[in-house]
Amino acid sequence: MKRLLGLLFLLPLASVAQTNIPESIQPPANFFAFMTAHAKGDQIYQCQLNQSVYSWQLLAPDAQLFDDQGMIIGKHYFGPVWEYKEGSRLQGKQVAKHQQLVTAIPWLLIEVVSHQGESLFAQARFINRINTQGGLAPTTLCNGNHLGSEKRVNYSADYIFYRSF
Numbered sequence: 549m550k551r552l553l554g555l556l557f558l559l560p561l562a563s564v565a566q567t568n569i570p571e572s573i574q575p576p577a578n579f580f581a582f583m584t585a586h587a588k589g590d591q592i593y594q595c596q597l598n599q600s601v602y603s604w605q606l607l608a609p610d611a612q613l614f615d616d617q618g619m620i621i622g623k624h625y626f627g628p629v630w631e632y633k634e635g636s637r638l639q640g641k642q643v644a645k646h647q648q649l650v651t652a653i654p655w656l657l658i659e660v661v662s663h664q665g666e667s668l669f670a671q672a673r674f675i676n677r678i679n680t681q682g683g684l685a686p687t688t689l690c691n692g693n694h695l696g697s698e699k700r701v702n703y704s705a706d707y708i709f710y711r712s713f
Contacts, residue, residue, distance in 0.1 A: 567678055567706075570646045573657035575674035579710040583668055585613040587624055587707060590700035591653060591683040595690035604685040607698065613707070622669075628658070630675070630707065636665025640675055653683035653703060672709040679706040 589611025593604040608626035615621050622632045631637040640658035647654045656677040663670045683703025 569676060569678060570648075570655070573644045573646045573655055573676060575657060575676070575710045579674055579712055581708045582671065582711050583709040585615070585621060585630075585707045585709070587611040587613055587703075587705045589624070589703065591703050592698055592700050593685050594698050595694040595696060597692075597695060602690045602692070602695070604690050604699065606685070609703075610700070611703070624707070630669060630672075632665070632667040632669045634665070634667055636663070636667035636669050638663045638669045638672055643674075648678075648680065651682075651684070652680040653677075653705075655680060669709070671711040673712060674710040676708040676710070677705050678708065680704070 587609075589609060591609055592607045594607045595602060596605045598605070609624050609628060610626075611624040612620050613622040613624055613630065620633065622630060624630050627639045629637050629639050638660050639662045640660050642656055643659045644657040645654040646656075654677075656675075658675040658677065660673050660675065663672075681704045683701055683705075686699045686701060688699065
């Protein structure tokens, strides 16, 4: 039964199989992709003052995660955390990035730094964020009048989860 479930979760990989992932954000050679989730939501930015310069700084993502059939399988939020629909979750940290398009947030390689619960996510050790659309910092004014204000910017991406052989 576990083998069958594992095979079923390989199916979503077909949609991103044709994507050429740049070498700079590939996981180590002894890891393979076992699951893909499609994210739709927002990148949340806050107007902040750093070293006398006002700018929009990323606070957190806020997105739903979907399978290839459009069913919600989880969510992605501050941490960054990826939470599976049954409540288990993992937290990651950015290892590398690649600016694929100037009109979208970068593609990333993320290393998983902690797990909570037992699910498919518990197997993941690395994550790629690819096929990004939107999500860039706002181009609207950020100054003393806007300090602390937040703006949400729509984005979508594919997240590929990797485990070791």
